[in-house]
Amino acid sequence: MEKHDAKPPVILWFRSDLRLHDHAGVAAALASGQPVLPVYIWDENTATRPLGAASKWWLHRSLAALGSDLRGRGSRLIIERGNAQIILAGLAQEFKARTIICSHTFDPETEVHDRHLSEALADIGAELHRHNTTLLTLPNSLTTQAGQPFRVFTPFYKALQASGICDVRLNSAPVTGEWSTPDRWPQGLALEALGLEPKPTPSGKDWAAGFDGFKPGEAGARGRLRSFLKNHLKTYAEDRDRPDLDLTSHLSPHLRFGEISPQRILFETAKAVEADQELTVGADKFRAELAWREFSYGLLAQQPRLDRVNFKRDFDSFEWRDDDAGFGAWCRGETGYPMVDAGMRELWQTGYMHNRVRMVAASFLVKHLLIDWRRGEQWFWDCLLDADPANNPASWQWVAGCGADAAPYFRIFNPITQAEKFDPKGQYRARYIPGYAQDDMRLAHMKKSRDPAEKVDKSHHIPDYTQPIVDHALARERALATYKRRSDDMYRHGDEE
Known part of the structure; x- marks a missing residue:
């Protein structure tokens, strides 16, 4: 009876926005002058696709970090499992709450669910x-001069810059309000009850042990940003494609789960440049990478089934090969091409892959093996800690040539020359391929020779390493021929990077 006489709370529903700072929803809840009831609901039935195994690992730790942050403020995160609409309606009725605050997820299926939820409430x-707490601007709110959503990145980025949206000024004043959680609030579930933690393999091995290089949570995100700006931004523009140097920000999983806002990233980057003008070039390139994420969410809004449907529908008749053996070798990192294999092993061992290597590995699957991009995208979705519903499929479609502003069909990454260019001393490959000789000339013959037998002999420089499962030159010619057959409008000549 006491709970019905007490001041009704505002329900603060966390989703893909697991932080307390730079968060419009948190600020609105605290500014209401009412008690705040923080809740997270594990509801896999309202999203376009269920989370992959690696993402669940991250979510578990991110929720633990958020719960700890709330306890430090005299509150706690109430975890529930089931139908979000039923749970929220039940909480609202039980505690006479009249306001439920949450963030946009920009997931197409969830957006539909939210409309029904709003009506039910x-x-x-x-x-x-x-509230928009995860993007700089709402998807497709910027349009071309013809009033159409952007489908080419460069003009989109120019429009984003011209809009002034990137010129972020954050309010540094602390947000105050009633965080204390009354005893009458529901107990909720233990985090472990969600079953997000990966199960050991049949042999008892913890396959996620290598993920511990990351620190999920808002504090981890802020620390990662500070480290990147201090140590890597200066050479980011020239060396970001070097997996051996590993100068990327590693902020993508933190952004994926909303542990840091893009506004915070831009703000801190601008402060760093103000203090050191030599960071300007690196900062410009870094901002462009952040803008690609915004662009990808615009594409997802245009094609809600971006992970399943070609953005360019004329690709629907493309002649993909049914090659389970090739796909399995690719997943295991056993293609015989060290750059590809190192990337796939990095993915399996760490839940992450350097962006340059992602492009090389994806290109190998869809062009050397002519395997449907959707199979690769799903593998990445399950294995990546930063698996993003917009970035992941948009990038795969870009590589395959079926996406908006896609790579031209004749761009077929040569995994040998890519390794020589971006891993010149073989340090990245040696990191993930046992016995790899750190001599970049060791594979130079593969670039010059088309004799598979010669490649088999030379490959024995790496103990127990597999021979190439496909000849690069032959695979390239096969891909060019297949892509040309798709459309009479294709170019007559190809080139490789």
Whole structure:
């Protein structure tokens, strides 16, 4: 009876926005002057696709970090599992809450669900207030001069810069409000009850042991940003494609789960440049990478089934090969091409892969093996800690040539020359391929020779290493011929990077 006489709370529903700072929803809840009831609901039935195994690992730790941050403020995160609409309506009725605050997820299926949720809550006298806490701007809010959504990145980025959206000024004043959690709040579930932690392999091995190089949570995200700006931004533009140097920010999983805002990243980057003008070039390139994420969410809004449907529908008749053996070798990192294999092993061992290597590995699957991009995208979705519903499929479609602003069909990454260019001393390959000789000339013959037998002999420089499963030159010619057959409008000549 006491709970019905008490001041009704504002329900703060966390989703893909697992932080407390630079968060419009948190600020609105605290500014309401009402108690704040923080809740997370594990509801796999409302998203376009369920989380992959690696993402679940991250989510578990991110929720633990958020719960710890809330406890430090005299509150706690209430975890529930089931139908979000039923749970939220039940909480609203039990505690007479009239406001439920949450963030946009920009997941197409969830957006539809939110419309139904808003209607259901209205029927019991409650309102759903959504905030944009994960992007710089709403998808496709910027349009071309013809009023159409952007499908080419460069003009999109120019429009984003011209809009002033990137000129972020954050309010440094602390947000205050009533965080304390009354005893009457529901107990909720233990985090472990969600079953997000990966199960050991049949042999008892913890396959996620290598993920510990990351620190999920808002504090981890802020620390990662500070480290990147201090140590790597200066040479980011010239060396970001070097997996051996590993100068990327590693912020992508933190962004994926909303542990840091893109506004915070831009703000801190601008402060770093103000203090050191030599960081300007690196900062410009870094901002462009952040803008690609914004562009990808615009594509997802245009094609809600971006992970399953070709953005360019004329690719629907493309002649993909049914090659389970080749796909399995690719997944295991046993293609015989060290750059590809090192990347796939990095992915399996660490839940991450350097962006340059992602492009090389993806290109190998869809062009050397002519395997449907959707199979590769799904593998990445399951294995990547930063598996993003927009970035992941948009990037795969870019490589395959079926996406918006896609790579031209004749761009077929040569995994040998890519390794020589971006891993010149073989240090990245040696990191993931046992016995790899750190001599970049060792594979030079593969670039010059088309004799598979010669490649088999030379490959024995690496103990127990597999021979190439396909000849690069032959695979390239096969890919060019297949892509040309797709359309009469294709170019007559190809070139490789």
